Amino acid sequence: MLIETLSTFPNMYDSVMGTSIMKRAQDKGALQFRAYDLRDWTHDRHRTTDDDPYGGGHGLVMKCEPIFEAYEAITRDAALPKPTTVFLSPCGRSFDDALATELSQSERLLFVCGHYEGIDERAYALADVTVSLGDYVLTSGELASMVVIDAVVRKIPGVLGAELGAVEESFAGGLLEYPQYTRPASFRGSCVPDVLLSGNHAAIARWRREQSLARTAQLRPDLLRCADLDEADRRFLRNFLESAHA
Ligand code: 6GU
Numbered sequence: 244m245l246i247e248t249l250s251t252f253p254n255m256y257d258s259v260m261g262t263s264i265m266k267r268a269q270d271k272g273a274l275q276f277r278a279y280d281l282r283d284w285t286h287d288r289h290r291t292t293d294d295d296p297y298g299g300g301h302g303l304v305m306k307c308e309p310i311f312e313a314y315e316a317i318t319r320d321a322a323l324p325k326p327t328t329v330f331l332s333p334c335g336r337s338f339d340d341a342l343a344t345e346l347s348q349s350e351r352l353l354f355v356c357g358h359y360e361g362i363d364e365r366a367y368a369l370a371d372v373t374v375s376l377g378d379y380v381l382t383s384g385e386l387a388s389m390v391v392i393d394a395v396v397r398k399i400p401g402v403l404g405a406e407l408g409a410v411e412e413s414f415a416g417g418l419l420e421y422p423q424y425t426r427p428a429s430f431r432g433s434c435v436p437d438v439l440l441s442g443n444h445a446a447i448a449r450w451r452r453e454q455s456l457a458r459t460a461q462l463r464p465d466l467l468r469c470a471d472l473d474e475a476d477r478r479f480l481r482n483f484l485e486s487a488h489a
Contacts, residue, residue, distance in 0.1 A: 356384025
């Protein structure tokens with residue numbers, strides 16, 4: 244996959260994209276990453292990318308001309324597929340596992356990131372999708388894009404390998420993850436649940452499933468509506484909710 248970003252602080256990507264799994268994905272050839280500097284498509288001495296809002300008000304608005312010029316230059320190479328172009332904004336579609344999966348199926352993603360302020364509405368004509376991380380405001384679209392990039396890249400086949408474990412299966416099934424433990428079995432008087440030390444794999448699988456169900460019912464009951472549940476799951480949840488209300 245080719246991932247490109249267009250923003251005014253391209254060096255913000257250095258540490259995240261140069262470390263750990265994101266770095267290894269590039270070393271393996273599963274990912275190519277390029278961060279473009281929007282200022283390279285300005286024409287004035289100050290390399291201006293923003294300006295006062297029409298109609299007045301506080302703050303500045305990112306100009307549309309450098310964004311269009313950059314987009315045209317970045318997408319000019321006919322040998323490459325046209326990118327899926329992702330804008331980052333609190334006004335976008337809420338980011339979730341389903342959207343991460345959709346984006347991970349594109350051969351080429353281009354993230355367009357604003358800073359502090361909004362982007363001239365006309366630039367959104369270039370967007371295939373606008374993504375929001377949630378109902379709060381970040382100063383940097385770069386930071387938001389890195390969250391999306393991380394969630395997408397870990398889904399590229401071969402990037403996680405053996406680490407692709409319970410977390411992924413858990414969310415794909417629409418439930419929260421069960422609790423995990425590693426050595427020591429007893430720490431400051433707090434013990435690992437006996438079932439995990441039992442060697443009984445069927446009992447462990449059942450315990451984990453029930454922990455996921457119970458946690459989801461307690462912390463994120465909204466997820467249960469879309470979760471992939473069988474008859475045993477529903478029976479467990481009925482009993483769990485009855486004893487919780489007793
Ligand atoms: Cl995608 N961008 C910014 N700047 N703030 C956000 C966001 C995105 N999602 C939530 N807050």
